[in-house]
Amino acid sequence: MSPNTHISLFFFLSISLPVLSSPYFSPPTFLPNYQNMLKSFKIFTYTPPQPLVFSTPAESLFFSSLMNSSYLTQDPEQAHLFFVPFSSATPTRSLSRLVNALRTDLPFWNRTLGADHFYVSCDGIGFNSDRNLVELKKNSVQISCFPTQRSSFVPHKDVTLPPLADPHHAPVINETKNYLGYVKYGAVKKSSLVNELRDDQDFLVERQPSDVLTCEWRLSVSKFCLLEYGDGDISGISDAVRFGCVPVVITDRPIQDLPLMDVLRWQEIAVFVRWENKSGGGSGGAKRLRHVLDRTYGDEKRYEEVRGSCVTAGQHFVWNEEPQPLDAFHLMMYQLWLRRHTIRYARSEVA
Template identity: 65%
Template structure:
């Protein structure tokens, strides 16, 4: 069903008011044909296990529900490219995980072929490394799909994947205000209270909300602001998806390299967001330093427009739908899994 009018869809996608040389994709020449190959051939075998989610609106259960109702599933494990290990990630203990992996090891022949490297699981918080052999193999070899952001010690770059945060409402890009009222906007909770917030509040070029906003109020703030500020690691970065899709260029303040951004295998984050280092030795970043970075980015309307346009184009891939649609968040996470389908398989052996 997803192949209907795909050539037209791709044509419109690639020509989204951007010059041909300007793209948010790491490899646009391979992304779209590979996506079609994924739809036609990618198969996942799910083990049987009860699933319990306490927050049905979050991206974790949205992904699992979409997967279990998708055409990617196969009941023939010999056809499978990857194997899905479903378990509730809420208060899961290392002992129960060890028992689960041990059962897979002895009851099925598939785990031992790759030591779990062609298996994946979903854990919003991410799993820690442990001394138990079963848990260690699960964490070290299997692909972990977690929520963004994930604690550094619970995420393995180039192997693990993060889910785009769930969004409130359908994708509906707004027209930007012709005259921005604010250089930057900080949503309540996006940056924790510290000296930078006090400086931003005192600067007339920034809008800082001290109370939570509903979705419409947040979108209106985005519409009249050029940049949306987030602090990675300590603050709330869940609104970065909304900022992208509604045309507010994300500014991410961080004290370390970020390796768990959603869709990192697909998107050129450096071209559609601004990353500002948090100088620990000087008690953080100062507002004047921050403004210099932002003015460099929007020094010319063409440059700012290009950065914003790349983000809006990428924002289409961050939308979760009850019924998955082409190129939405579910399908782009599946595409990243498909990229990880090639694993080393060992000769079958009996486990002592």
């Protein structure tokens, strides 16, 4: 947001929505389906053409966790999905040759034109005219980092990795909230809104806390954490959720790449506020933001329900070196499990 940005705020959620006690879609079926996945899900992984190098720790953790998991099978006929491993910096031509080799040497790609395959690419793969890359992009499930570029993400097919949350620091959930909101630059660009919030004693605004423990304390004693989707750094959403600091996400468009969107009802654990650029500049954004928060969560009981859902969801944002039940790795696998049903083309229909 620039200093000349006029903040137009509106709450994406309807205040008349029924109050829910769970952050999950279909709470009665979530855990039974999860247990079924643990028992049944099988993945066949192709041998990478060279040692893999990933650009982010989350990608590396996902890959190492998968390789050491019980989900892998050596029998491709038992597999629900197929993993196509390649390094983050793989050139487009090399990636096309890789897919072509799968098409030519093995029968599994052609059965679905890649629809029962998935791959990891933090930045995502853009659209391309090459047949191999077209099928990889349009059909296979892409696992990318959050947030990702709109041009490289296909909603309802692709998924994003939850940003890393430190498993070594157990969240301390304070019942007393000293601040209405916490704003950390880097998470939100310095703008007229940030400058206005500086003058509001109910908001804590700082560039960077002195250390990790200080940041975690800030999260635990603040009702809301302000984050900006798009140009800002929104990776802190994982820690905000874990420490019971309800995320307030400022965005100029609907968000379709939130982590764990197949599992979590994000409207029950976060606030989405829209801003729009308008000519003539403007002030009063902080006042309007405060009005939205007070109007929607002025009822302390409603706020505590949302905060409780936020903390419950927080366990799913933790990445462990050795995966634990219901952590980020297993919830990523659960989202893949939900995508295991694909259309298998008859051999005669394959070009």
